[in-house]
Amino acid sequence: MSSSTRPTTKEVAAPPLAPDRLEVSTTRRAPSGRRLTSWATPWLFLLPYLVLFGTFVVAPIVYGFWISLHDYDYTLPGKPWVGLRNYTNLFDSDSITAGPFWDGMQATAIFTVFSVPLLLIVPLAVAIVMNQRFRGRNLFRAVYFAPYVLGVAVIGVLWRFLLDRNIGIVNHYMGVVGLPDDIPWLTSVPEAWVALVGVTVWWTLGFNAVIYLAGLQDIPAELYEAAKVDGANAWQRFRNVTLPGLRPVTSFVTMVTIIASVNMFGQSYLMTLGQPGTETRTVIYTITETGLRNFRMGDAAAMSYVLTLFLMVLSLAVFWLFREKKAA
């Protein structure tokens, strides 16, 4: 497919000043001007990637901001310039966009606040148990990781079935063990939040655990030996060897988990359909429905930039949090 670009076979008219730094000049250097390397060689290698990268990553970042400055309705011919009005509308409780946007932000915040701590602690516990040698370790690791290789679409339709109020097996088995068996997992809050958070933990726990496990395996065994010699008990070894040794990995996992939680969409789209009302409609869901169903793209683009700003502040806070501890 992309082999149409074969960099060095193309005749490149190199300008006289082109630096030929890389090549060992004792090797073949054809007099015809067909050089082994020219200034263009690295760029020809980069070209296919940069075309895609420029068109679908860099350009959209700028273009999206441009859209957000217009009353950009896909279905209408005119797209008048409105300056920052799409943004100020988001902070004006009388506008039609502020309500849905902040409801979405609130739904996302609830989901993030409850899912992130669980997804930091439970996988760490699993990784610590897995970080010892025992029979069948790889099998267990694979089993815990398995849900993660499935897409959110499978997860969503599967759990909508399992959590069905009347015929779902979750309520059935809760009844069997004497718990309430008619919990409206998908149609009422806070039950729906328990369902969305629980399913997400089940789905992505393995991913975080595998990253923790790799981090644990990088902590030198001598540190544990030395701590043992110094008389540290298991908890002290965890506090003073494991946690500091895991710091870079923990900061990465924290970041990735926060970003994934803030981007939550499929679970609520498929399991709760945003219900009850629009209570579990996350902000991403609001943005895509505003922009790609109702085609109010200016509003949606403005929302996505405000959300990005929030995410950046949150990321900086996480960076700062982990850096601060390092200095201590």
Add this chain to the structure above:
Amino acid sequence: MATVVDTRPAPQEAAPAGRRRKGGKLALRYVVLIVLAVLFISPLIFMLVTSFKTRQEATAVPPTWIPETPTLQAYRDILDAEGTPVLRWFVNSMIAAACNAALVVATAAMAAYPLARMEFRFKKVVFGLIIATLFVPPVILIIPNYLIVGNLQWLDTLLAVIIPTAASAFGVFFLRQFFLSLPNELEEAAVLDGANKWQIFVRVVLPLSRPALVTLALLAFLTNWNDFLWPVYVLFSPETQTLPPGLSTLQSANNVRYDLIMAGAVIASAPVLALFVFAQRFVIEGVSRSGLKG
């Protein structure tokens, strides 16, 4: 399921003194691990079992774990159904994920090679820009990319789910790291043999990088196969959908026909689960290595 509990202590833990205590601890660990494993895997087993049930049995209370009258009717009903052509979605997903993975690997490998092995102006700027986009939340790309893809006349075609996600910043980062770890000698030998950069790349660097290329291809395939949000909005005709948005269509078209919905879910899961079973090492190592960049 797995009921055999191996309580024998692993060799290096068999300290003669605390043998019994360790044995008890080990048994406890297995109980915890097995309970957790059952919790993890049983939803997937129930999905599979339900897909072989009749319409009535699929929603029967109490639920059955072995179909009383096993049937393939659910699969027969959805594979070629009007409005929900699951077989077509399967083929679409295969084409999209395979093309996307190939494109990701090809473009990322070509881009990573000069970034690892050549000196040129603006190299740091280019690499820095690529890495910076790893931190750009995908949400800000959705609206503008919808318009860009629309202008290219790609909406409601597979190109919309193959091309825009093919520029993988992670792929460039990952392969550059791998290329940097390769010994220089073979490339130098190839230069002495008169090979040009392209020949060195194709005949020396790529063959040496096979494990990294396979890992990246697998991760790209999985990501594309599972992608949900973007295809939900850019593929709207039943014939052009991939499996994830298709499952959403299937769910809304068959409200309580869980036999049909689970059959669709099994079809969407089987290839990635099979891939995971056969290439577990690549997938898990690829994922865990992605964490070490932090």
